[in-house]
Amino acid sequence: MKKVFLLFSGGLDSIIAARLLKLRGFDVEAVHFKTPFFGKEESELEELADRIEVELKVFDITGEFLPVLKNPPHGYGKNVNPCIDCKALMFKKLKEIAGDGIIATGEVAGQRPMSQRVHALKLIEKIAGLEGRVLRPLSGKILPPTIYEKEGVVKREWLLDIQGRSRKRYPEIIKSLGIDADLPTPAGGCLLTQPAFARKVKDLIEHDQLTKKDIALLRTGRHFRLSKGKLVVGKNREENVFLKNFADDGDVLIYTVDVPGPTAVLRHSDLSEDIETASRIVAGYSDGKNRDKVTVAVEREGEREEIKVKPLLDFDSFRVN
Known part of the structure; x- marks a missing residue:
C-alpha cells in the first residue's frame, strides 16, 4: 500500500478520514499547516495523533500565506478569508511533501460554502496542479473517481458518501470505525472568518x-x-x-x-x-x-x-x- 499524506486539521472529519484509511491498511501521515490565523497547538495535535496512531508533521506556512491574504486571486469569503487560495496553497505544499504518495483530506462536499462546494473542490485541485489526485474519503462515493481508484489503489466501496453540513450520521460512522467517543476533536476554526x-x-x-x-x-x-x-x-x-x-x-x-x-x-x-x-x-x-x-x-x-x-x-x- 502507498503512503497517504492527509491534510489534517485535527477536527472530526480529518480524524474519520485518517481512521478509515488506516483500517484499509494505508500508512497515514497527518500533515498540519498553521499560521497565526489557523492551526492548533502542537501538543494537542501530537496527543491526538498518538491516540489515532498516525504520524504527524506540522509546518508553519505564514511566510507563504501572507501574500495570499493580501491579494487573493480568487477573492475573499464573507470577511477576509481567502479560502480558495488558502486551500490551494496547502495542497501545493502537500504535493511537495507527498511526492508520489497519495494526497487525501477530510473535506466533505458541500460542508463549507466557499471552499467545499463541488466546483470549488475542482478549482482548487486545478490551481494546485492536482486534478483528480485528491482523495476525499468522506465524500468519495459522490465525487468523480480519483486517479487512485482508476489505478486500483483505492476501491470505491471503501469510501463514504457524506455531503452537506448535517452530522446526523456521524455517531454511527464513528462507532463503525472504532473511534473513541471521548476523543478530543478540536474544531478547525479560522480567525479570518x-x-x-x-x-x-x-x-x-x-x-x-x-x-x-x-x-x-x-x-x-x-x-x-x-x-x-x-x-x-x-x-x-x-x-x-x-x-x-x-x-x-x-x-x-x-x-x-x-x-x-x-x-x-x-x-x-x-x-x-x-x-x-x-x-x-x-x-x-x-x-x-x-x-x-x-x-x-x-x-x-x-x-x-x-x-x-x-x-x-x-x-x-x-x-x-
Missing part, C-alpha cells in the same frame, strides 16, 4: 502593515487607527504586561503615571499628533478619565518623557474594532 478580527486584519492590509509582529497583536487589546500609526491599548493587567514587553525599537510605549490605567503600544508612527491622540486615548481609559489632565509617560528609542493630556472620551472614530 470572524467579523471583529477580520476588521483588524483588513485595516493592516489597507495600510500595508501586515507583518508578523503586527499580526501578533491582533488578539490583544483595543485597536485604534490614528493619522499614520496603529495604537493597541491593553484591556487588563495581563495585556498591559504583554504590551510593555512587546514594545520594540521604533514602537512608542504609553502608560499613565498619576492614576491607574492601561499600557499601550503605538506602532508605525512617531508623529507628535499621533502621540498626543494616543496619550489622550490611554488617559480616557484610565481612572482619571474625568479629570481635566492626566500625566502620561511616553517611552521611545530608550528615552522617557511625561506629558499632561486631557483624557479623550469620544474615540469611536479611531476604533478599528
